[in-house]
């Protein structure tokens with residue numbers, strides 16, 4: 001199905017790599033809620049295996065951008081491509097596209113009445129069509145990956161917030177997504193629980209997962225990101241390596257933001 005907008009629009013300076021290596025390609029994306037414009041003409045590529053951290057002040061549009069990327073919100077204009085698939089084309093299979101993108105939110109939303117293992121296995125039977133046995137084995141493997149194999153039979157309420165968030169990560173990973181989106185995955189956690197979740201995210205990044213991570217953890221962005229994008233007033237106003245963002249910030253709003261958070 002051909003997209004309504006052509007692919008020869010403006011390409012950002014961040015899009016130097018060949019088209020084939022972009023896992024996710026966003027072109028001229030805009031979104032408004034009523035009269036409030038939240039995303040303005042965003043063009044962005046995320047390369048395969050890249051970890052992109054999104055930082056910026058409250059209300060700058062970070063969450064809205066992530067929600068547009070997996071079509072939880074419908075953009076008003078622009079194009080989103082996941083590999084070869086145009087997600088914004090008329091008639092695009094939204095459910096199929098979503099199954100290829102994992103999302104982890106601030107609140108983990110586990111089902112309290114199901115075991116940890118069942119929480120992870122649920123979509124594997126209902127969406128991926130696995131048998132219960134296959135789903136259980138896959139769930140165990142991903143719980144092991146986040147260090148929680150021993151908790152498979154427990155209810156989520158028996159786990160700490162950090163452990164529950166790692167279950168939510170395992171649940172997303174079990175779907176074998178091509179891209180993982182994290183929206184402030186550690187913001188609701190007590191400080192001492194943050195580091196285990198960040199360690200899992202760091203392992204994923206090092207293991208070659210393609211990730212877009214909205215975070216207030218500047219240490220994580222500095223160490224784990226390949227690039228950092230600074231969002232401001234619905235635009236990506238800077239995008240560069242962590243070193244250049246954190247040490248060579250030119251943009252006054254970025255400098256002001258970093259002065260507040262570092």
Ligand SMILES: Nc1ncnc2c1ncn2[C@@H]1O[C@H](COP(=O)(O)OP(=O)(O)OP(=O)(O)O)[C@@H](O)[C@H]1O
Pocket residue numbers: 033036038056057058059060061062063064065
């Ligand atoms: N469903 C909605 N309806 C109306 N306005 C919305 C909606 N969702 C977000 N907004 C507005 O869009 C703007 C961007 O919100 P968004 O949640 O994307 O910001 P953010 O950068 O994630 O901020 P934070 O760091 O506080 O999470 C804000 O002004 C917000 O009030």
Ligand SMILES: [Mg+2]
Pocket residue numbers: 062063064
């Ligand atoms: Mg947000």
